[in-house]
Amino acid sequence: MAEATITSSSTVAGPRAKWTYLDKFLNRTGPFTDPDSFQPGKTVIESLERSKVFGAGGLGCEILKNLALSGFKDIHVIDMDTIDVSNLNRQFLFRAADVGSFKADTAARFVEKRVKGVKITPYCGKIQDKDEAYYMQFAMIVCGLDSIEARRWINATLVGMVDEQDPDSLKPLIDGGTEGFKGQAKVILPTMTSCIECQLDMHAPRAAVPLCTLATIPRQPQHCIEWAHIIAWEEHRKEITLDTDDPEHITWLYQQALARAQEFNIPGVTYSMTQGVVKNIIPAIASTNAIVAASCCNEAFKLATNTNPFLGFPETDNYMMYTGDESVYTYTFEHQKKDDCPVCGLGTIARPLEVSPNMTLQDFVESLAEKPEAQLKKPSIRTGEKSLYIQSLADLERQTRHNLEKKMVDLVEEGEEMVITDKAFPTQFKYKVVFK
Numbered sequence: 001m002a003e004a005t006i007t008s009s010s011t012v013a014g015p016r017a018k019w020t021y022l023d024k025f026l027n028r029t030g031p032f033t034d035p036d037s038f039q040p041g042k043t044v045i046e047s048l049e050r051s052k053v054f055g056a057g058g059l060g061c062e063i064l065k066n067l068a069l070s071g072f073k074d075i076h077v078i079d080m081d082t083i084d085v086s087n088l089n090r091q092f093l094f095r096a097a098d099v100g101s102f103k104a105d106t107a108a109r110f111v112e113k114r115v116k117g118v119k120i121t122p123y124c125g126k127i128q129d130k131d132e133a134y135y136m137q138f139a140m141i142v143c144g145l146d147s148i149e150a151r152r153w154i155n156a157t158l159v160g161m162v163d164e165q166d167p168d169s170l171k172p173l174i175d176g177g178t179e180g181f182k183g184q185a186k187v188i189l190p191t192m193t194s195c196i197e198c199q200l201d202m203h204a205p206r207a208a209v210p211l212c213t214l215a216t217i218p219r220q221p222q223h224c225i226e227w228a229h230i231i232a233w234e235e236h237r238k239e240i241t242l243d244t245d246d247p248e249h250i251t252w253l254y255q256q257a258l259a260r261a262q263e264f265n266i267p268g269v270t271y272s273m274t275q276g277v278v279k280n281i282i283p284a285i286a287s288t289n290a291i292v293a294a295s296c297c298n299e300a301f302k303l304a305t306n307t308n309p310f311l312g313f314p315e316t317d318n319y320m321m322y323t324g325d326e327s328v329y330t331y332t333f334e335h336q337k338k339d340d341c342p343v344c345g346l347g348t349i350a351r352p353l354e355v356s357p358n359m360t361l362q363d364f365v366e367s368l369a370e371k372p373e374a375q376l377k378k379p380s381i382r383t384g385e386k387s388l389y390i391q392s393l394a395d396l397e398r399q400t401r402h403n404l405e406k407k408m409v410d411l412v413e414e415g416e417e418m419v420i421t422d423k424a425f426p427t428q429f430k431y432k433v434v435f436k
C-alpha cells in the first residue's frame with residue numbers, strides 16, 4: 001500500500017472508527033481501481049467527504065441514512081412534504097411527535113445527530129424552486145422521487161446545464177424508484193447516456209380499463225371495484241359526493257364490488273384493495289425501498305470514489321430492474337439513448353404521433369396525458385402556421401378555446417409538425433402528425 005492507513009483499527013475507537021470497513025475499500029487499490037483515477041487513502045477519503053450530494057423524494061429516509069453512512073459529509077436534501085402518521089411505518093427517521101413537521105428538516109436533524117460530522121442542509125419546498133446555479137454546486141444528484149413529473153423536470157434541467165467546455169457542468173443523476181415489490185435504479189450521465197425522457201415509456205401510466213369492460217364482463221377484482229366506483233355510485237348515491245377518506249363510503253363501494261365479484265365468480269375483492277383502487281394508491285413497501293435506495297447509494301459511493309465501476313460505466317448496462325412480486329429477479333440492461341428524445345436528442349427530429357383524424361382537439365389534448373410517450377397534463381399546442389390551443393396564458397387560452405371542438409383533420413395535415421409545451425417542463429416536444 002502506497003499510503004499510510006488513516007483508519008483506526010476496529011478495536012481502537014477514533015474519528016473514523018465508524019468507517020473501518022468502508023476504509024478497506026478506500027485505503028488500498030483493488031482489482032477494479034485504475035491508477036489514473038484512484039488514489040488510495042487520504043486523497044479519496046477527502047474527496048468523498050467534500051462531494052456535495054443532493055437527495056430528494058420518497059426514498060429520502062433510506063437515501064439520507066445510506067449516504068451519511070457511506071462517508072459523504074455534505075448532503076443537501078429537498079422535500080416539500082410534511083410528516084403524516086401513515087409515513088411512520090417505513091420512514092424511520094420520523095416519530096409520532098414529528099407528525100406535521102417538514103420531512104426534510106426532521107430527517108436532516110435526525111441524521112446529523114446520529115452520524116457525527118455529517119452536515120445536512122434541508123430545504124422544504126419543491127425541487128423546481130431551485131435553479132441551475134443551485135444544482136451546479138453538487139457533484140451528483142441522487143433522486144428517489146415518487147412523481148414522474150418531478151423526475152422529468154430534474155432530468156431536463158440537468159441535461160440543459162451541460163456545457164461541453166466545462167466538464168464540471170455534467171452532473172450524474174442517480175435515479176431510483178419503487179412500485180410495490182418492484183423497483184429500478186439507474187445512473188444517467190446527462191447528454192451522454194439514455195435520460196429519463198428517453199426512458200419515459202418504462203414509466204407508462206397505468207392503463208385505464210375501458211368502461212365497456214367494467215359495465216359488461218369484469219375479469220379482475222379491480223374491475224369490480226372500478227365498476228362500484230364509477231357506475232354503481234353514480235346510479236345509487238349520485239347526490240352524495242364521494243369522499244375516499246370516509247370509511248362509510250369505502251365500505252359501501254366494497255360491498256357493491258364484492259356482490260358484483262361474486263356474481264362473476266371473481267375472488268380477491270377486499271376492503272383494503274377497494275381503498276387502494278379508489279384512492280389510486282401504489283403501495284410503498286419498506287423493504288423494496290431499502291433495496292433500491294441502497295443500490296442507488298452504492299452507485300453514488302462508486303461514482304465519488306472510483307473504487308469500482310459504476311452502473312453504466314465502463315460497461316453500457318445502465319438500468320437495473322428489481323422484480324420481487326413473483327419470486328426475485330434482477331436484470332441489468334442497456335437502455336439506449338434515443339435520437340428523437342426531446343430532451344437529450346438532436347432537437348431537430350419530430351417524433352411520429354398517431355392521431356385519429358376525426359377526434360376533436362379537446363380529445364387529443366386529453367389523450368396526451370395518457371400516451372406513454374407524452375404524459376403531458378397541461379399541453380399547449382402549436383404548428384408552424386398557428387396556435388391550436390395555448391393553456392399557459394389566460395388570454396391566449398380564451399383566444400384559442402374555440403379550436404377545442406374542431407376535428408384534428410381540419411386543424412393539421414398529415415406529416416405536419418406540432419410543437420407541444422407544458423408548463424411543468426422546460427422542454428419543447430416536437431411531434432409529426434400520423435393519421436391513423
Ligand SMILES: [Zn+2]
Pocket residue numbers: 194195196197198199337338341342343344345
Ligand atoms: Zn433523452
